[in-house]
Amino acid sequence: GAGVSQSPRYKVAKRGQDVALRCDPISGHVSLFWYQQALGQGPEFLTYFQNEAQLDKSGLPSDRFFAERPEGSVSTLKIQRTQQEDSAVYLCASSPPGLAGILFGPGTRLLVL
């Protein structure tokens, strides 16, 4: 089947705008992760869902960042009042239950002007 998909692939926002980034995980994958990747850096963990439950949000950089997965499948990462330092690639990944290889989507490249 299809891999992890993300939309939009590119997003340009003016400073202060709200944005919403969507992730469609692989069907049947109960674990879903969001990562942030700055230019030239490795991905950094933001948050983790098991089905609809957000079990770890320790990586969210501020209360302007909010993630949800209300029905245990599609997830949305929302950033309120965007700032220039939010410019990065936002990666979604999913995996089967337990410890296993995680599969990444193509990412959403966010540029805040």
Add this chain to the structure above:
Amino acid sequence: GIQVEQSPPDLILQEGANSTLRCNFSDSVNNLQWFHQNPWGQLINLFYIPSGTKQNGRLSATTVATERYSLLYISSSQTTDSGVYFCGAGGTSYGKLTFGQGTILTVHP
């Protein structure tokens, strides 16, 4: 939290050469994965290898958990192997990973 260091930071090879990439981690882990980020930014999972050795074609990986390192071997490199190689390590029950800074590999024809 776990610290992950990768070496070398950059590697330039001629096509056909072999290479070894290293990943050191600061704490005991139950999860170690290697990824290749291609020039278009897609992260591809190469190995899930918390311990032991695995091989997939020209690639193989070994993790020695007790000594807190993992190695990725690339044999007979090809230009399509170019990109950034990341290792991610974790100690949670649910697969949260901390990534290193990556090794940038360039393979010339």
